[in-house]
Amino acid sequence: MPIKIKEQSPWKSQVLVIKALFKRELITRFGKYKLGAVWVLLDPLLTVLFLGLILGPLLDRSRGEIPYIFFLLCGFMLLKMVTGPLNAGLSAVSANQGLLVFKKVQPIDPFIARFLFQLATNALALVVFCIIAYWIGVVMSLEHLFKAAACVLLSWLIGSGLGLQLGIVCHRHNELEKVVGYMQRPLLWISCVIHPLDGVPPEYRVYLLYNPLVHTIEYMRMCLFPSYVVDDVNLIYPAAWALCVITMGLITYRNNRHFLTRR
């Protein structure tokens, strides 16, 4: 007996679609590995360990009482909060083309599902790392937990806005995908991931502060580690960035939404 599809409100229908797409991400991301979801933790941990082993002895290790690895982890996870959604956005449409025949699946849905997936996995990893740090005796404060969460969310929002915008633009002009790849290379060096802002000569600090990631990363360290103090950073600047890139992303989406459904 065929089933009659029930009429649903647009909101509920979209929630259903995003849930289904989120599940699809889970399956395709982790389904092929034997260790499955453990890679959420292993991936950043291994990267940071390698980086720490190479860079640790080179750079001055005394950052208050923070071990360099956790200093690095903190920056690296926030960097992933930006590059994760950005790169997920680049292939969001092409990886879900087959599912766009369903009228209920609009091209923005794979974007949203992928961004949420990045937020969930990276936030989970960050929480686990914080617990580990706390457990092995790194001095941390939970006083500014809300501000720390704001740093994470702002980084993610910036990444999502860029991911939406660049995903659509790269879908139109394939060459740009390469350019976006190269543009991401220096991010590790200009976002205060591997060194503190204090380590930069004051005359160059001004330029680094144009990067919103510097603000969120350094602010987050300040929130989590009470012994770590930075001047000049705030959350208003990255919030303004997030607002701008998301608005631009949504405008780009609105102008291109018919183009994206085309096969």
Place this chain on the structure above:
Amino acid sequence: MISLNNVTKYYPMRDGERHYVLRNVSLDIPSHRSIAILGPNGAGKSTLLRLIGGAEAPNEGSITTEADISWPIGLSSGFQGSMTGRQNIHFACQINGLTDDETQQVIDDILDFSELGEYFDMPIKSYSSGMRARLGFGLSINFDFDYYLVDELTAVGDITFKEKAKKEFKKISEKSSLIFASHSLNSLRESCQSAIFLHDGNLEYFEDVDDGIRAYESYIEKKSGTVPKKSARKGAKKAAKKAARKAIRGAIKRATKRASRSEPNNKNEK
């Protein structure tokens, strides 16, 4: 009823020109009639179905309807290659708000209909086109629509699937309608009452499917420049049928030989 109001659809080409699929077309597609979509290759039959199904939007004009319309049921559409058949079905059920019980019921039914067996839990990209067709068709007949959009589905199926599909088409046409794009004129004649002939950016509606097919045939003849005589055509048809039968027999022989040879290998691959 489905109303096309001044619909224009085009695709930009490499040199900046536009390839028009529909040019300012208005047409009411009546309900409770199964409709054949006719047209030469590349005329835009699949695009028309995607427009009606809402998978794509027209550049100008609008398509309005109160009816429940299926997604285009075709070979390439509706499935994600990296997911298994079961996961794809789960996805389709979930976005349409089915309960777990209903989903299980749909899955059981599709397993029975599609005869995919172990392949149901393999990624879709490992399917043959016939298997894809079986899965896609099995999925959509589990839902109750007013219109079912079918895009060249039966062309790739084997005899069993064709028989099954014919039966399902009959069931569908009892209370819903079929909008069926195909190059197989015989199956169109069998399952449709009316026809829409799509050519050069225009839609022509024919109340009787045979009139539509005649118009389509004469269009093709005009385009190819040669008008073969009726008798000559008949003779050619006979010869072609004979040759086809011979070829099929040969192919079956070869295939059975190959199958018996490669059976042990197949097991290893799995």
